Amino acid sequence: MRRRSSGARAPLRPPRGRVALLALFLLAAAAPARAEDGHSLWLRYPRVSDAARLREYRSAIACVRLEGQAPTLRAAREELSLGLGGLLGRVVPLACPAGAPALVAGTPASSALVASLGLGADLRALGDEGFLIRMVVTGGRRALVIAANRDVGVLYGVFDLLRRLQTQSSIANLRVASAPRLRLRLLDHWDNLDRTVERGYAGSSLWDWAALPGTLSPRYRDYARANASIGINGAVLTNVNANATVLTPAYLAKVAALAGVFRPYGIQVYLTARFSAPIELGGMKTADPLDPAVRAWWKAKADEIYRYVPDFGGFLVKANSEGQPGPQDYHRSHADGANMLADAVAPHGGIVMWRAFVYSAGVPTDRIRQAYDEFHPLDGAFRPNVMVQVKNGPLDFQPREPFSPLFGGMPKTPLVMELQVTKEYLGQRNSLAFLAPMWKEVLDADTYARGPGSTVARVLDGTLHGYARTGIAGVANIGDDTTWCGSDFNQANWYAFGRLAWNPGLTSVQIADEWIRMTFTNDPSFLEAVEAMMMGSREEAVNYMTPLGLAHQMATGHHFGPAPWAWAGRADWSPPYFARADTLGIGFDRTASGSDAVAQYFPPVAARFASRDSIPDAFLLFFHHVGWHERLRSGRTLWDELVRRYDAGVATARANVRIWEGLRGKIDTVRFDRASANLTAEAAEARWWRDASILYFQTFSRMPIPMGHERPAHTLDYYETLRCPANPRRPSCDGI
Numbered sequence: 001m002r003r004r005s006s007g008a009r010a011p012l013r014p015p016r017g018r019v020a021l022l023a024l025f026l027l028a029a030a031a032p033a034r035a036e037d038g039h040s041l042w043l044r045y046p047r048v049s050d051a052a053r054l055r056e057y058r059s060a061i062a063c064v065r066l067e068g069q070a071p072t073l074r075a076a077r078e079e080l081s082l083g084l085g086g087l088l089g090r091v092v093p094l095a096c097p098a099g100a101p102a103l104v105a106g107t108p109a110s111s112a113l114v115a116s117l118g119l120g121a122d123l124r125a126l127g128d129e130g131f132l133i134r135m136v137v138t139g140g141r142r143a144l145v146i147a148a149n150r151d152v153g154v155l156y157g158v159f160d161l162l163r164r165l166q167t168q169s170s171i172a173n174l175r176v177a178s179a180p181r182l183r184l185r186l187l188d189h190w191d192n193l194d195r196t197v198e199r200g201y202a203g204s205s206l207w208d209w210a211a212l213p214g215t216l217s218p219r220y221r222d223y224a225r226a227n228a229s230i231g232i233n234g235a236v237l238t239n240v241n242a243n244a245t246v247l248t249p250a251y252l253a254k255v256a257a258l259a260g261v262f263r264p265y266g267i268q269v270y271l272t273a274r275f276s277a278p279i280e281l282g283g284m285k286t287a288d289p290l291d292p293a294v295r296a297w298w299k300a301k302a303d304e305i306y307r308y309v310p311d312f313g314g315f316l317v318k319a320n321s322e323g324q325p326g327p328q329d330y331h332r333s334h335a336d337g338a339n340m341l342a343d344a345v346a347p348h349g350g351i352v353m354w355r356a357f358v359y360s361a362g363v364p365t366d367r368i369r370q371a372y373d374e375f376h377p378l379d380g381a382f383r384p385n386v387m388v389q390v391k392n393g394p395l396d397f398q399p400r401e402p403f404s405p406l407f408g409g410m411p412k413t414p415l416v417m418e419l420q421v422t423k424e425y426l427g428q429r430n431s432l433a434f435l436a437p438m439w440k441e442v443l444d445a446d447t448y449a450r451g452p453g454s455t456v457a458r459v460l461d462g463t464l465h466g467y468a469r470t471g472i473a474g475v476a477n478i479g480d481d482t483t484w485c486g487s488d489f490n491q492a493n494w495y496a497f498g499r500l501a502w503n504p505g506l507t508s509v510q511i512a513d514e515w516i517r518m519t520f521t522n523d524p525s526f527l528e529a530v531e532a533m534m535m536g537s538r539e540e541a542v543n544y545m546t547p548l549g550l551a552h553q554m555a556t557g558h559h560f561g562p563a564p565w566a567w568a569g570r571a572d573w574s575p576p577y578f579a580r581a582d583t584l585g586i587g588f589d590r591t592a593s594g595s596d597a598v599a600q601y602f603p604p605v606a607a608r609f610a611s612r613d614s615i616p617d618a619f620l621l622f623f624h625h626v627g628w629h630e631r632l633r634s635g636r637t638l639w640d641e642l643v644r645r646y647d648a649g650v651a652t653a654r655a656n657v658r659i660w661e662g663l664r665g666k667i668d669t670v671r672f673d674r675a676s677a678n679l680t681a682e683a684a685e686a687r688w689w690r691d692a693s694i695l696y697f698q699t700f701s702r703m704p705i706p707m708g709h710e711r712p713a714h715t716l717d718y719y720e721t722l723r724c725p726a727n728p729r730r731p732s733c734d735g736i
């Protein structure tokens with residue numbers, strides 16, 4: 001029998017009941033009441049508060065028919081048990097008496113009733129993971145049907161329906177057909193084998209390697225449920241700064257145990273491959289990708305992995321970047337390296353995701369040019385099972401960046417877009433920053449690769465270039481913290497990532513609306529206020545950290561707080577390299593008179609970014625060096641506008657504290673007080689950013705802080721000598 005790890009949290013679900021009992025009843029109502037501590041995420045399933053809706057749901061769903069013992073169908077049934085029991089506030093029987101309105105769920109193979117409904121043509125369009133939900137009349141009875149081609153589609157359909165009930169929307173005349181636009185929807189965990197998490201602000205890694213494979217924490221299943229509820233279908237378990245040890249038999253057994261928990265929820269596991277593993281594990285002298293012995297080693301390793309995990313997804317690789325080994329160590333190209341690994345996993349149906357995040361201090365060109373310069377010439381050189389993984393922007397997960405020119409620039413190579421869900425450069429733990437608007441900005445951006453309408457979303461979903469493989473990856477913000485994500489509001493970014501991965505066409509507002517209703521309450525006044533706070537929160541962070549297109553002004557190493565003055569040991573890690581402030585002005589000239597990075601974009605985009613007349617203010621200093629006294633669109637000088645933006649960020653952060661305080665009593669005190677503390681901390685951090693940045697840039701502009709704007713709280717010297725955070729895993733700063 002499997003033991004639970006000591007100190008493990010109770011599962012979200014009630015323990016599995018006896019089979020005979022389950023055959024009769026869905027037992028959700030038996031779930032013990034649990035304090036609101038954030039652990040249940042958006043899957044809390046409290047009883048529906050709107051009385052009319054509750055009546056509607058109860059009369060539409062008197063009983064459930066979800067037959068079949070396949071693990072995924074069992075998972076779907078258990079979720080319905082928990083969800084309906086909680087939401088409808090009563091036990092919903094499995095057996096359906098004649099005439100009773102039923103919820104029917106299954107595939108044509110698992111359910112004779114579903115097979116009899118003649119949904120074939122409609123289902124065909126929905127692929128392996130899609131589903132439809134429909135109100136039908138069959139044999140004189142009303143039924144709400146969830147149908148899919150495969151079991152996992154049924155599970156996704158169940159979560160979709162539960163979302164509708166949680167958000168209290170009508171299910172009368174429901175007619176839903178949903179299929180994911182992207183095939184791979186992955187979380188990348190930057191988790192190390194010692195359970196530290198690179199850029200993690202939510203405690204230790206979920207993966208308890210020491211206790212695996214014998215002990216399976218109940219959190220593994222809760223993690224899988226949460227992912228399935230938003231359509232995430234893969235997890236890269238290990239850090240891209242990779243450790244070869246995870247490829248040893250002892251660890252593969254642990255990986256297999258995790259894969260076993262995730263499999264019923266439609267989640268495949270992937271690992272990062274350390275390029276030098278043949279040396280470290282195989283005792284070889286080289287890891288040259290063209291060396292036959294090296295190639296044979298990887299092939300044998302892949303065969304071994306698939307013996308442990310038959311549905312292993314493949315490898316994610318960071319090579320020749322930030323000190324990681326790679327093919328260039330042997331004067332081979334990124335394509336040589338990727339193709340070798342691709343050949344090893346190809347017989348098993350695996351893929352290789354090869355990261356384009358490469359840059360080197362040894363290369364004299366503008367850092368943001370380097371990924372494109374390296375990868376664009378390799379378009380067409382990769383095996384069909386290689387996907388190149390590209391960060392959303394050309395720099396590095398900044399609060400705002402233009403889209404990477406590789407989107408649209410690799411027509412023959414399927415690209416995975418990598419987003420950072422964990423907020424390394426966005427305030428880390430305390431900030432409210434809801435990131436859907438940032439991701440939408442990139443997804444909706446037009447690359448013009450094939451004329452107008454060539455959006456990044458269409459590059460990713462394969463419709464623009466006809467990619468056979470499509471995908472998106474988010475660097476996870478998950479750890480063993482009670483809240484999973486370090487704060488309750490950070491959960492929204494996990495949620496938003498999954499929802500956008502399924503459908504990049506969703507709006508940020510819709511995602512925020514769903515999440516607030518499910519996570520907190522359907523109370524309209526709470527909803528309206530919190531939605532507005534969330535929707536403005538990313539722009540707020542941009543304003544108080546890096547307004548008008550500034551980037552990478554964060555402190556060295558941990559990247560928490562401002563240090564625009566800092567020298568990080570090399571230019572391309574140092575804020576002054578990016579801001580380029582001098583007595584004349586500020587900003588990085590990336591036009592033809594500067595690094596000419598604009599030339600990497602298609603002509604209409606390049607022209608728009610290159611011209612001072614058409615560049616949006618949001619990207620101004622990313623592409624232009626602008627004089628302090630120059631007037632912007634607002635009519636204000638650059639200096640005045642800069643100060644104004646910093647202040648606007650601070651003002652929003654302060655307003656949020658007040659708005660939130662006005663909502664006291666509308667949700668539980670545990671989560672309310674926690675968010676209150678975070679918002680208060682963020683307001684102080686915003687002020688710190690604003691004061692430190694203005695004081696530092698003022699040494700170049702030599703212009704006064706305009707009238708009506710607050711004076712900085714301390715001197716520049718004070719900020720320059722402040723050492724924060726004391727503890728990088730719980731970033732905060734006392735001295736501000």
Ligand code: GCW
Nearest residue numbers: 190198199240241318357396
């Ligand atoms: O932004 C940088 C981070 C590194 C990270 C790197 C990457 C995993 O500071 O911590 O390394 O990006 O994406 O490889």
